[in-house]
Amino acid sequence: MLVVDDQPPFLMAARRLIESTPGFESMGEATSGEWAVTLAAVLRPDLVLIDVRMPGLGGLAAARCITLARSASAVVLVSTDPEDVTAEAAEGCGAVAVIGKQHLRPTALTALWQRCEARP
Secondary structure, three states: OEEEOOOHHHHHHHHHHHHHOOOOOOOEEEOOHHHHHHHHHHHOOOEEEEEOOOOOOOHHHHHHHHHHOOOOOEEEEEEOOHHHOOHHHHHHOOOOEEEEHHHOOHHHHHHHHHHHHHOO
16 A cells, blocks of 8 residues: 655554554555655555645646556545545546545555455
């Protein structure tokens, strides 16, 4: 899994979450959309969690680049306020889901992955 966020505290929390969730492994972290696109192309993760709002190349644009290049199996958008991201915007960038940062926990991570695996 690749985690992308411009806030170090969230990256640290996400790393702990991944380490505590059976079946998940952290492949890397990026602090910008630009770096996320590069890392995804090199690492080819199964899942990318990417923050919607970042300076430079934002999460929606980076997700679009990652999904168009097929650099990851699935991209999930994360946001402090997931209500800010419409279903159309998420679908338009190729993301399979949007989740609030406050809702990320092992059970949510597992459910997201199961949702990703079930898609056509």
